Amino acid sequence: MQNEKDKVDFLIQFGSNFGKIRKMKNLSFRALSQKCDLDYADLNKIEKGKRNITLTTIAELARGLNVHPKELFDFDFTP
Amino acid sequence: MQNEKDKVDFLIQFGSNFGKIRKMKNLSFRALSQKCDLDYADLNKIEKGKRNITLTTIAELARGLNVHPKELFDFDFTP
Secondary structure: OOOHHHHHHHHHHHHHHHHHHHHHOOOOHHHHHHHOOOOHHHHHHHHOOOOOOEHHHHHHHHHHHOOOHHHHHOOOOOO | OOOHHHHHHHHHHHHHHHHHHHHHOOOOHHHHHHHOOOOHHHHHHHHOOOOOOEHHHHHHHHHHHOOOHHHHHOOOOOO
């Protein structure tokens, strides 16, 4: 079971990896928001690890980035 | 952008893949619920694709199953 710190860390890792992919794809928040149903402010908060997004939002993000959702979880994790 | 059907399909695919991993690990819902902070009814609904869970719940599920969260997304997806 995870404590509060584990949860915060997980959101930060997800956000930071999302940022890495976004930059690799040369997409600004604005450009990305035009490719998916998430606005600039949402994307910014997700990247900062300040949003606990749901499965369908993960799918939306993956579509916007044109990646498999798996790639959004491509970071170290100890179960 | 995804329509309602895409969203429902994504939840169903996630649930079905979760079920595959759970069975591969020989874990009943009850056994799994003892390994993580999710109860029997939650797990059952997730497996049926009836729950749009958040990132931290995905992490909790991964810890319970002792897998990387990536494995929970190991299914076909066309961005």
